[in-house]
Amino acid sequence: MPSTTPPAPLLPNFVEGRWQTGTGPGLPLFDPVLGTELARVSSAGLNLPAAFAFAREQGGRALRALSYRERAALLGAVVDVLQARKDDYYAIATANSGTVTRDSAVDIDGGIFTLSTYARQGERLGDARCLRDGDRIRMGKDPLFQSQHILTPTPGVALFINAFNFPSWGLWEKAAPALLSGVPVIVKPATATAWLTQRMVQDVVDAGVLPPGALSVVCGSSAGLMDCLQPFDVVSFTGSADTARIIRSHPAVAERSVRCNIEADSLNSALLDPAATEGSEAFGLLVKEVVREMTVKSGQKCTAIRRIFVPRELFDATAQAIGAQLARVTVGNPRHGSVRMGSLVSREQADNVRAGLAQLKTEAGVLFDGSSVPLVDADPAVAACVAPTLLGCTEPSRADVLHRVEVFGPVATLMAYDDEAQALELIARGEGSLVCSVYSADPAFVARAALALAPLHGRVHAVSPDVASLHTGHGNVMPQSLHGGPGRAGGGEELGGLRALGFYHRRSAVQASTAALDALDALATSGHAFQP
Numbered sequence: 001m002p003s004t005t006p007p008a009p010l011l012p013n014f015v016e017g018r019w020q021t022g023t024g025p026g027l028p029l030f031d032p033v034l035g036t037e038l039a040r041v042s043s044a045g046l047n048l049p050a051a052f053a054f055a056r057e058q059g060g061r062a063l064r065a066l067s068y069r070e071r072a073a074l075l076g077a078v079v080d081v082l083q084a085r086k087d088d089y090y091a092i093a094t095a096n097s098g099t100v101t102r103d104s105a106v107d108i109d110g111g112i113f114t115l116s117t118y119a120r121q122g123e124r125l126g127d128a129r130c131l132r133d134g135d136r137i138r139m140g141k142d143p144l145f146q147s148q149h150i151l152t153p154t155p156g157v158a159l160f161i162n163a164f165n166f167p168s169w170g171l172w173e174k175a176a177p178a179l180l181s182g183v184p185v186i187v188k189p190a191t192a193t194a195w196l197t198q199r200m201v202q203d204v205v206d207a208g209v210l211p212p213g214a215l216s217v218v219c220g221s222s223a224g225l226m227d228c229l230q231p232f233d234v235v236s237f238t239g240s241a242d243t244a245r246i247i248r249s250h251p252a253v254a255e256r257s258v259r260c261n262i263e264a265d266s267l268n269s270a271l272l273d274p275a276a277t278e279g280s281e282a283f284g285l286l287v288k289e290v291v292r293e294m295t296v297k298s299g300q301k302c303t304a305i306r307r308i309f310v311p312r313e314l315f316d317a318t319a320q321a322i323g324a325q326l327a328r329v330t331v332g333n334p335r336h337g338s339v340r341m342g343s344l345v346s347r348e349q350a351d352n353v354r355a356g357l358a359q360l361k362t363e364a365g366v367l368f369d370g371s372s373v374p375l376v377d378a379d380p381a382v383a384a385c386v387a388p389t390l391l392g393c394t395e396p397s398r399a400d401v402l403h404r405v406e407v408f409g410p411v412a413t414l415m416a417y418d419d420e421a422q423a424l425e426l427i428a429r430g431e432g433s434l435v436c437s438v439y440s441a442d443p444a445f446v447a448r449a450a451l452a453l454a455p456l457h458g459r460v461h462a463v464s465p466d467v468a469s470l471h472t473g474h475g476n477v478m479p480q481s482l483h484g485g486p487g488r489a490g491g492g493e494e495l496g497g498l499r500a501l502g503f504y505h506r507r508s509a510v511q512a513s514t515a516a517l518d519a520l521d522a523l524a525t526s527g528h529a530f531q532p
């Protein structure tokens with residue numbers, strides 16, 4: 001019998017300063033555990049050029065009329081709005097992302113923490129209207145004519161095209177530096193989990209804490225968004241390498257020089273010191289971190305450990321230790337108190353993970369497979385739950401797929417290496433990753449590895465016994481530290497404290513007399529400057 005359940009309501013978009021519902025049936029969003037339809041999204045029928053013009057002209061002008069300190073206060077106000085409604089966000093995350101509370105926190109509290117960090121850092125920038133980059137530089141023998149590099153907010157809009165795994169953090173980690181810079185934001189969340197992004201924007205808009213046009217949300221199809229970008233706009237994309245290729249080759253980027261930041265997929269590594277032993281603290285720390293990385297958000301973290309490199313003689317012991325801890329991970333309905341790992345975001349993602357796993361298995365054996373244990377309170381025919389799997393390969397230098405295919409789920413591959421040089425060479429086969437963690441009690445080894453790994457990674461995270469209870473976690477992206485990575489990781493850079501503001505500013509050199517540069521300094525801090 002055909003279902004008589006009516007389609008769920010369409011979530012409205014917020015563009016041109018008003019809520020607008022898209023036309024047509026829209027795309028459905030599901031509860032990935034229960035299989036029920038939760039909401040629909042549609043961007044059909046929106047006047048996107050008008051939406052971008054409104055954000056650029058009204059939002060941008062209003063934001064740039066403020067100082068950094070005043071914009072930092074706006075971020076603080078957004079934090080207050082979101083803090084007050086956190087319970088709603090956790091309920092949405094459980095329903096739409098299938099995450100247990102601890103994993104929802106990574107997204108929700110992680111986003112709010114990032115916003116508050118930028119609110120604090122922005123406050124320190126004071127009443128300036130632009131940023132100085134370095135000191136004045138003499139241009140010749142006579143010191144009267146000098147060059148001053150300055151950073152001014154780009155007079156455009158920031159378009160964010162985001163991935164499904166961080167509907168909250170993915171918005172706020174980008175919006176915080178953009179808004180602090182004075183650049184209005186249009187966010188297009190990934191369809192599968194768009195509800196949380198849409199609700200957060202709705203709460204912030206309804207609270208009236210941001211100027212009109214500062215924050216817009218378009219849910220549903222991405223069609224037409226890139227076409228609206230103009231030369232002073234920027235686009236920040238997070239998602240798969242395939243879509244990244246489309247973004248990079250779009251005329252907006254290729255012809256109109258729209259600045260583009262790409263965060264794509266990544267085969268992040270963990271490296272155990274060759275001198276480690278089975279009973280050493282470094283060994284235990286690696287095992288703990290690998291298990292955490294495989295299971296937090298069911299492995300749907302761009303930074304998650306995918307490849308684990310250990311000395312050959314510790315291969316079996318590491319497999320046993322990781323397997324023993326994975327065996328204690330209960331998988332199923334995140335609403336059930338005993339469940340430690342919820343579901344993936346959709347059945348489609350679960351299918352993708354199984355297909356990726358099959359590819360990896362052509363070059364690796366199975367060391368641990370949690371799939372024989374029944375799911376807790378979830379129907380395997382409906383729920384997008386995938387149990388953790390640890391694969392292993394003792395000859396990784398002969399492998400190809402293992403260094404190339406990212407499986408975006410609770411899957412990692414243990415690999416044996418023979419010496420330090422070989423381990424570093426194998427890590428480099430990932431062709432550029434977001435993060436590599438190093439586990440060692442030897443500062444000299446950490447320093448050597450960090451220097452060798454830094455050019456291939458956005459972040460090197462060293463875990464030694466003295467920081468065992470202090471370190472922030474391999475996969476946790478802290479706003480103070482850089483996020484992004486070279487090569488296949490996309491080549492982007494985000495966060496890193498105030499470094500993130502660089503993406504939303506233009507750097508220019510002003511070459512002038514000392515008197516003119518003095519006048520520029522005065523204008524830049526007077527509250528009247530730089531309103532294009």
Ligand code: NAP
Pocket residue numbers: 161162163164165166188189190191192220221222238239240241242243244246247263264265266301302406408434484489490
């Ligand atoms: P995806 O399929 O590339 O989608 C990402 C975003 O792009 C979504 O909003 C999607 O919209 C949109 N999109 C799809 N086709 C588009 C097009 N032709 N033009 C413009 N936008 C388009 O990626 P995903 O599967 O959601 O994300 C998983 C991947 O993201 C993983 O590989 C992961 O490693 C990576 N990731 C990286 C980071 C990082 O910081 N480096 C963080 C998180 C995830 P729809 O959803 O509506 O299709």
